[in-house]
Amino acid sequence: MAALLKIGHRGAKGHVAENTLASFEKALEMGVDGIELDVHVCATGELVVIHDFTVDRTTNGTGEVNKMTLAELKHLVVDGHYEIPLLSEVMTLCKGRCFVNIEMKGRHTAQPVSIFMEHLVNEEGWSYDDFIVSSFQREELLIMNEINKNIPLGVLTQASVTQAWEWAQEFSAKAIHPHYSLLTESNVKKAQQAGLKVHTWTINDKEDIERIKGYNVDGIITDFPELL
Template identity: 55%
Template sequence: MIKIGHRGAKGHLAENTLESIKKALKLGVDGIEIDVHRCASGQLVVFHDFTLDRMTNGTGEVSKQTLKQLKQVEVKGHCQIPTLSEVLTFVNNKCLVNIELKGQDTAKEASRLIDFFVEKKGWDYNNILVSSFQKDLLETVHKINDKIPLSVLTNANIEEAVGFAKTIHAVSLHVDYTMLTQEIVDDLKQDFKVITYTVNNLNPIKRIKSYGVDGIISDFPDRL
């Protein structure tokens, strides 16, 4: 079972920052999960929300700001919003990077960057996983480069997620842990790897591990 730090090590340091990712690596994760949006100047930035208000001293929509503007915003804990390129450079193929496509128009640039890091920087496709709740974004990545491993996120209808995952040849399903039973995990594992999120407390961690899932995403990867 692989241990994946949620937005780096969200339970320890400001989510989706290089500091949080560095902490996750120190805690010995097998992978990190991050979120991306496309900013007004075209770059993919690593940030969860569609707006700046919750996590920064700024305000407004992430997609409406240029990278220069976003770099001037301070994330809680005196951190900066990183780009996807900066994160991949920092991780340097040391662990799995699960890139969740959050914002619209992220699929093409994510595909381009992944291809660049595999072709030019020695990355392995096995250390990349692109996930999303948004079907159109996953379909676009699949059409551009079917070597990029994909995962379908679901927190509602597992059956529907399975049907869609088969059409894009996804390698895994990311399922809300509250939806999982032993029977569901056994059934899903016939066709996919099962990665579950976001499991933070010790009793649920113990229960979910007993089901034999392939990976757990947690704010506290040190608890896994």
């Protein structure tokens, strides 16, 4: 059994403002094997790292991410003194230091993410083993699988391990990413026997972490990397 992958949720969300370069750096300092982040396409076409479909919760601004230009987004302030990073900025920070789990949040993200990941592999010295692209959205996973079979996919689910499993088979995904409350020792084992990795989210309680570790999952996503 391979060692458990320690994955920082939106960086080290429990310590530093989520999805900021400072949060990703903090997670790296805490010894994570990987980081998880969320991407949307903004109005000018760039891939930006932010969780919500609007900027209202995490910044001093208001509006929908996909209707704002990069310049407008960069002008916003996250938690007093951080800015919304580009996906390219995060990948530069993480290169050679950890793998990156890129969650496609917004619609129409598959094509630009695919183009960018191909650029990283072909021009920047990345390997397809250095990242995984995940989503709850069936359409984005389907498009990504059609565009580039080399990009490893993870199927996110908050509802059903069985559904994630079925989608994973359909899209030749590498992993399923179920919420930890859905996991049992048997469904984890079944998924792994079918060749799927199981990366679960978001576990922030020490007792829950120890229980899920006992199921021999492949990776745990947490706001508090030090608990792993």
